[in-house]
Amino acid sequence: MKERETLWEACLNKGMNRRTFLKSCVALTSLMGLSTDMVSKVVEAAETKPLPVVLWLSGHECTGCSESFVRTGAPLPSDVLLTNISLEYSHLLSAGSGDDLEAHLEKMMKQHRGKYILAVEGAVATGSNGIYCMSGGKPFIKTLREAAAGAAAVIAYGSCAAYGGIQAAQPNPTSSAGIGKYISAKAVVNVPGCPPIPEVMTGVVMHLAMFGVLPPLDSDNRPKQFFGNRVHDTCYRRPFFDAGMFADRYDDAGAKAGWCLYRLGCRGPETYSSCGNMRWHQGLSYPIQSGAACIGCASPKFWDESPFSERMPKYGPLGDIDMIGAGMAAASVAGVAAHGALSLLQKQKRDKEEAAEARRGVTNGKEGDK
């Protein structure tokens, strides 16, 4: 069977000549808002661009990330899978099984070498030569390394693939870890979260489908557009934090009134994620809006920063900020001051990241600088 038809092939099939094809490309170029000297690039893309091939591997995982991926509200899952990417390998959705599917994986890796996107869900189990996570009769770590070597880019979906996740929590019986250190790949995009927000997951591949490059990344390789703020920065309960109005236990008067959950252990002030602005189910809610303290599931070591009901300063950067909102007007001043300090820290961090990035010359995603 042949590849998906390109614009050039479509023109050929419809009996149009090269001239018509080129005219379409010029029109497309101006449609895309590009200058006319880009026409040759558009011609090249239109001649050769089938759907991006995505291969999705599963390591030590719970399949919650695949499930989150298909909860996407915009784009809808069927649009992602049939129109924007070609998902050629997935343990959750692939029709095929067994040796024939494994052979298909190898064929895709060979045929699209250097061009496919590798999506990885789950941690890599490194203990005992990888025998704690076997698939197709081989250790996952082996398949992962082979697939990563030929990938244009690797997307580490979820906190397990990015940082090791729950199986890497103490005592880490299977020596599990995030995939980054165990692969050689041109570019790795970390999309942490347990699971990540659906539209964040599909947002990464939509960025790729719409703009042809990976999204701009921060110093931890996370897409800036989704991980640029802490939950706290965009939390709709933030004014209550600033005013020193807190719930002191679940279901008390403060909890019923929807006040800040900081004293219940909320990790919003240290967690970089879009829960506060994008929220879940297209803006419907997020844990804090439903009255539950954030557990920081997009942070690298959050499983070992429990009990979750203990307040963040034990683990956070600021030391003792227990004075926040002690209940009096003075306390709310302290709250604002602490907020200022946190914001300052965040700004410093971001400035540092920007500077580091500028040094590396990264402007438009990791792909651009290779």
Add this chain to the structure above:
Amino acid sequence: MQHIVVDPVTRIEGHLRVELTVDEASGRVTDALSSGTAWRGLELIMQGRDPRDAWAYIQRICGVCTTAHALAGLRAVEDALNIKIPKNANFIRNIMAASLTVQDHIVHFYHLQALDWVSPMAALSADPAATARVAASLAETYKVPSASVGTAYSSTPKDFPAATPDYFRTVQKKLRTIVESGQLGIFSAQWWEHPDYSLLPPEVHLMAVCHYLEMLDKQRELVTPHVIFGGKNPHPHYVMGGMPCSISLRDGNSPINAARLAEVEKAIDLGRCLVAKYHLPDALAMASAYVKAGYLDGAGLSGERVMAFGSFPEEPFLNTKEGGFFNNLLIRTNGVVEKFSRGVQIADVHNVSAEDLSDPEYFGESVGHAWYEYQGAEVLHPWDGQTKPHFTGPKDGTDTDWRALNEQGKYSWVKTPKWKGKLCEVGPLARYIVVYTKARQQLLTDMTWAEKMMVDQVDYVSTVLGKRPEEWMPSMVGRTVTRALDAQLNAEIARYFFDSLVANIRIGDTQVANMERWDPATWPKKARGVGLYEAPRGALSHWVTIDGGKIETYQCIVPTTWNACPRDDKAGRGAYEAAMMQTRVKNPRQPLEILKVIRSFDPCMACATHMYNPQGEELRIVTTDPFRGSTVEEADSNGRK
């Protein structure tokens, strides 16, 4: 004889491998093994954690049946610490459980299972106009009785299947583009030329593939109750002692108010529509075709022995160990039914009662064919269990390149759980067999609306298929159909408990959390508890011991552990292996029938493979690599390497 390996088995949760020996002449499977090929050690990670956090950790066992493990974990910890949750929390958790079951079953049927029955290739030759007629007639033909309880806040069903020629033509065109492009994507590498795909006419293929795509886009809305009450899905949030989502009709920023409840109701109503208009007619159409073609195989253990624990406590309860859980169940699925295939009237019914739960004679796990070691015992009760991983490698191949696993020795990370020394099948089919048998043997006094509905559903399907329940239920088809019935039942249950929640708020009760025992100072020094829960895939139990405010041990016996377990030298084969043995394979190169019967169980492998290690016990990992020789990694007293 031909040795066949299917690894990975896809469209399931987690990592599963099956091996078969097939007699090519007859297609008979002479041996079959099922192996869970990954192990994460979550129960070990639970040790020493704060019991109040248990739900968050243990929920990460599985993101497909997300929330099932959180709910069982909460029940186990609340049982240990003697916490009674408020009425509203019980209603909300029940709504979340029922919503999960509806969504999980729909996703299983369309996205994990359907491509074993229907093919996008066959859909290309369908006539769109004829497809529209088929779709319309199915909706008229299959109308499974439903109880319709509670108040509806919606006026008409909001979702009907499109049954116009234009709709089917448009989707068919899209499918054709994909097939002709050669980039088949998710439809790659399947055995589309297998003869089983010709059992259904092309029009049913086109309709089902359209519904596959529609449900892919709609299933997300069915878990809206999780997002409202728990903030997200997968993996919503809970709190020990109840729910975090405070209710207030007087505050401006409360998590739950009338507008938020309306969102929940809308999602519940959508679930009722999708099950009635899509899932049930489609499942029954396929089942009828298969039964007509003589396919009633793949019973597994369902005709022999099934088990369930009991579904949906109507009121908050205390003390599962003393039977509190069993006192006010909406559906008394608690029980074991043996020999159902001999006839519903003569099947043996056993109770599962409170005393049984603490009795190692009743509940235990063995590891004869699992990659673990027990010392000084063959079977251990989950509260006293011990495990050392003991990977022994394959029979043929190397540790890191398997050709054949060793059916004589150890071959899976799944343990073998037993009830009174015997193996059982669990799942929606088990629940229906238990309730139907109890009802027909007059063992249920004052049947609840839900129990009556289950009996009516089974009788309806028996009429449609022209078979007695003991004929059609214990089979691959029966497992698939009862899952659709269970989806319909749970859609009604969600509405029933939504009504209960609204009624309770109406009388002024807004409490959602009981925080009396939040402070560890209020806990006993030592405690142990069990949480029982009928998950989408069947009987789930979590077992916890708490010492000095920390989790001492944690153990789960999970539905897929019951069904996917390796054989036991005394008790015989588990449900997966038995079901494969009962299935004929037409072409050993393409054992689609085997995958069909395995997927009818809805495997959830990450759930099934766990290990447990009493605190302080050394963890010893033996590696036998042919290139490096044997190495032993010793862990320190905390299990850390």
